Amino acid sequence: SQQGEEDPQALSIQEGENATMNCSYKTSINNLQWYRQNSGRGLVHLILIRSNEREKHSGRLRVTLDTSKKSSSLLITASRAADTASYFCATDVAGNQFYFGTGTSLTVIP
């Protein structure tokens, strides 16, 4: 499969703590995206990082990309109960569409 694989599958933390989830992929990519899905809703785009970028920030989100290890991480700082959701990485293979991973289910306990 060319899909990204998220790790861990599930994560439970206390409000205010940082949450880190990882994504590994198999083939060279152009871009990697992170999406969030609240229960019963569609996916919402969070951030895109290109293969020539190593780190990107958006508010409380920090994404890193290590193309040599074929991996990316999503860090959510100062987590809130509203961050409870599933998080997916999506990787593209050169010239093709994005493939979504299996997701990390994050629970933030108030």
Next chain:
Amino acid sequence: DAGVIQSPRHEVTEMGQEVTLRCKPISGHNSLFWYRQTMMRGLELLIYFNNNVPIDDSGMPEDRFSAKMPNASFSTLKIQPSEPRDSAVYFCASSGGVRETQYFGPGTRLLVL
């Protein structure tokens, strides 16, 4: 913009019946994607269109599934005949290009009895 619109939001049908799911992409978007999500299999890409043309339908489970995009503002996913294992949430997404950010609709929750 209203975002991606899907209808119906919920569908309950009996095995053997025809099911038609509908999607209106965001105006101006060139690419449209149909996904299926289940607990067991996660999010699966079924088919995607670029400029109304089907590009990759390798994810379509079998001949019972068909998708059309007659114009830039409308797409359908049809299941005929439906089976209980087709029960899932079906998402439509659109984007400005095949490798651009995808905007998802709210999904259609399908239950086949």
